[in-house]
Amino acid sequence: MGRRAAVTLDGLELAHRRTGAVGLGGAPPVPFAGAAEVVGWFGALQSQDYHPAKWAVAQRLGPGVTDVDLDRAFDDGVILRTHVLRPTWHFVAPADLRWLLELTAPRVHVLNAYAYRRGELDGPLLRRTTDLIADAVAGANHLTRTEIAALLARHGILAERFRLGYILIHAELERVICSGPLRGRRHTYALLDERVPRAASLEREAALAELVRRFFTSHGPATAKDLAWWSSLTLADIATGLSLAGDALENTDVDGVTYWSAPGDAPAPAGHPSVRLLQAYDEYIVGYRQSKHLLDLGGLLVAAPDKLALPNGVIVVDTQVAGRWRRTVRAGAVVLEAVLYRPFGAAETAALHAAADELGVFLGARAVVSVSLL
Template identity: 85%
Template sequence: MTLEGLRLSHRRIGSVGLGGARPAPFADAAEVVGWFGALQSQDYHPAKWAVAQRLVGGVTDSDLDRAFNDGVILRTHVLRPTWHFVAPADLRWLLELTAPRVHALNGYAYRRGELDGPLLRRSTDLIADAVAGGSHRTRTEIAALLAHHGITAAGFRLGYILIHAELERVICSGPLRGKQHTYALLEERVPQAASLEREAALVELVRRFFTSHGPATVKDLAWWSSLTRADIAAGLSFAGDTLESTDVDGVTYWSAPGNAPAPAPSPSVRLLQAYDEYIVGYRQSKYLLDLGGLAASASASDKLALPNGVIVVDTQVAGRWKRTNRSGAVVVKAVLYRPFDAAETAALQAATEELGVFLGARAVVSASLV
């Protein structure tokens, strides 16, 4: 574990909103999501927890459901073939910039599902008509609608029909109906979302990523955004002095300019969901999460190596966790990759209690070594 690596990881955890790098706390869910540009929400419920951890004041799961239902944050496919939370103000320009790349990444899936251009356009038109006028439809209802018009739409095939309609800026997330997600007409959900010229959009996405994820590398951004290296190079060129770079062991890291923030009080324990931006926002420099090789060593003997969540102590992965409901309480099962001392154990308990506040339930932790 090198001092330079630790310096980068301390700066990074502040950038991602978990260590106090920003001059003031985020005001609401839209500000959290807007800080990143897009925040991965492959799993809706854990993704809300990722938002809540960056807000101050005991925000709850129900609070974020209300924000989602009100359209404060939206959920759609952008950047990569997966769901992201996006702030309404960013939705149009992000899709205009990245949808062609995501369509290209989806090419094999479209062919596998025999989803050619005419069929996808017809499906998208039918879906648009169905959800217009605030007639939000569930996935099941859209499948039935398409079947009524002779279009086979189930499972994998339905998923890519819907992704196509999202990428074409026709639909996006509507409010929840009970526990079911719905789709809405994008024009009705975000009628005033801004658009940007391509050059301005490139600059904004490049700047947004390195500000919210930095220090990070061009390869990290290429994976996260699906942008080409040429586009990223252009974005960096246009960004000018809004970003700065540093070279460590022959690798160039980009971030917002300025002094590194003071580290958060140590030990600080965080129960992160598996798709938190601190975990999935990187490809080349993901090693900064595990500078001592602790997680890699533990996973070799851990038959449950794929976690529901990741335990981070200060900046480093130190275990995995999952939660279950039992007798009116939330039980956090923590599997540690090394023994915790008394201060770390107390911080783990505090993190568990924070999760309990979010879920509106008493929370207890059960810890064991891998």
């Protein structure tokens, strides 16, 4: 396919190259000027939990970015939050939302089919609820989930908890609604046409090529099965996208597995340990299935897989999982409880405290660190 194969790599070098691609290995592959550029680099960035997901964006933007800054960007529609790729929330840049939904929504509907049946949500009912919601939020009349549930109840439609969730997901996948600005701490829904500029559609093959290129550039080295998990696309679609991507991607085989990435050298090692406090749904953690083992080349998690059941997030030293952490915000302080899977040396301990201080700046609070060993 006209691509040159990279030199043979071992697992640690693959992981090192990957941290650079995901924007965690020192200087990012491209300088990110703002939240939309971070999200656009990935195509979509998982935001299952809104507040930790903002921290994932801030970590790629560098020191000084605050939680308030990202709330403002979200309220202004610089980044949006909706269901795309998989049955979960993602941050998406407005410029990408329409073509991503056109490409992936049919697959997500298939994945949601059992949930639709369980909620007795057939096609006519879902079309009716979507139309009612669209009319209600038109004219920048942004509504919360509770208000939408009350609206539907007035029309004789039961919409609570699970059922309401899938009514809203359907409307999002149909490109009718997306996130609106926050109202205090509550999320709202807005009419997508009022929130996202009109844009020309991409032909399906062009969209496939772009999503495949975007994933392997921002997540590589990674495998086709990793992308199938991340995007819900079939392996046949991914093969088509790879054939269309041309020289934008290169591949290498390691232990009989083919990894794809953008051409280029890995970032130079920092020369000192780097500690990252990643949210549990950071792209470095959830963006992979087949090659997720690259996070744990030393096998720290093999004996106790429940360690991945994290309350807040993952501690990563350089490229490898080394612990878990939880934050508690109190008056004027953020208390960071770090549970380590192995003892840290002096340099790693200093880097952990520096990472906690970055989190404190983000939250506008003094960081207090508590460390224990599992």
